[in-house]
Amino acid sequence: MSIQVETTVNSILSVLQLPMQQVEEIVALAHKILENNLLPQQFNLQPKRIVGLIFEQPSHRTKNSFSSAAMWLGANILDLSDSYRDSRLRGESLSDFCHTAECYVDCLVVRSSNSELITQINELVKIPVINAGNGHNEHPTQAIADFSVIQKNCPDLKNLKISLIGCLQTSRCANSLALLLAPLQPRILMICPSELALKQEYQSIAQNRGATFQHSLSLSDALNDDVLYFTGGTFLEDFADISEYERYHQWFTFPLAFLKDLSPQATILHPLPRGFELSSDVDNDRRVGIFDQVRHGLAVRKAILANLLGAML
Incomplete structure (x- = not known):
């Protein structure tokens, strides 16, 4: 097994692509959100953004915190998980599914038991992709x-x-x-x-x-x-x-x-x-x-989505 790291500007596939300065900037923004020093109306997501979710595996905290973060920012959510499973069962190519999905959403949050799926999707689409857990590799x-x-x-x-x-x-x-x-x-x-x-x-x-x-x-x-x-x-x-x-x-x-x-x-x-x-x-x-991890997880995902969706303070 080898770990492939994409040097993508917007996508978050691995911590290896994130310089510590960028991690600290995300965390600093998350801390401001946690302390109520930044409120949803201070972000300007125009036009209204749509976050796509592809969760091939069950998830409580990660899926719901991304959903909650998107709603807090004023974005909409499109859960593509069932569509992805149906598409694959019917034999549609991953390429066709992804090129269709990126017509609907502004970014994709993906969790899969297949450790390579995140990279494959990221290579196919022109929108940001966030790794929400890929097999036993990373989160x-x-x-x-x-x-x-x-x-x-x-x-x-x-x-x-x-x-x-x-x-x-x-x-x-x-x-x-x-x-x-x-x-x-x-x-x-x-x-x-x-x-x-x-x-x-x-x-x-x-x-x-x-x-x-x-x-x-x-x-x-x-x-x-x-x-x-x-x-x-x-x-x-x-x-x-x-x-x-x-x-x-x-x-x-x-x-x-x-x-x-x-x-x-x-x-x-x-x-x-x-x-x-x-x-x-x-x-x-x-x-x-x-449960601090849960609270910080929500704030971090708010900060990440705000950056990826082009929010401006």
């Missing part, structure tokens, strides 16, 4: 949302210590976050069985960008970290097959006792959905930022 807008929360909670990002905890080999959220943070030279501790660590390809790219990786089987090694980022591990979809699920899923049941020894300055994150790897009993702990 760039989630990484920007996660970075937004981390930046808010850890103003000094130098020497950031972050633990990625869970089934990392299939976590597109962990992949994108590691790649995005890498230029800041973080120490990334992977807490999981070694065979479930981030794929070597992603580790190598992140290392070349400045990250340092360590590995551990013990949650106690994360007690002094700035960020504990839990991923999946208790859903069948987190694993390659059912035998792998049966072998490992119980490993990801973490006790609540670790909270009493955890640094009071730590931030606990999870991109959701969560199984039993992180109990809802922790939600009242001020260090838990799970």
Whole structure:
């Protein structure tokens, strides 16, 4: 497998195409939106824009936050998901579907189990394409949302210590976050069985960008970290097959006792959905930022759509 990065000005296919300055600009705009320092009427989307959605996989937060963001900006939404499935079942070429779709909408937000579909669509259309999750590869807008929360909670990002905890080999959220943070030279501790660590390809790219990786089987090694980022591990979809699920899923049941020894300055994150790897009993702990990720995710997607749709302040 190789990671192909398109150097497209408007599309967001991978965090690798986003300079840190651009990420920080998106996050700064998102923070202004969160603080109500920017309101919908301060954006000028003329003529009225239409955001197209192609979600081949189920989605709660990502699909609905893009929809909510578009509506907040005054744009309309056209859900092309059923049309895409029907088109493919009937044997229509991807090219014909895409060239038709771009007549209807101003940008496309795409999620697919096929890791190559995002790139294929982007090569076919002349409108911006946003990667809302491509297979087990990346989820760039989630990484920007996660970075937004981390930046808010850890103003000094130098020497950031972050633990990625869970089934990392299939976590597109962990992949994108590691790649995005890498230029800041973080120490990334992977807490999981070694065979479930981030794929070597992603580790190598992140290392070349400045990250340092360590590995551990013990949650106690994360007690002094700035960020504990839990991923999946208790859903069948987190694993390659059912035998792998049966072998490992119980490993990801973490006790609540670790909270009493955890640094009071730590931030606990999870991109959701969560199984039993992180109990809802922790939600009242001020260090838990799970629903901050949801709020920041919405604000980040507002900022991204505002930029891609040509909004002017």
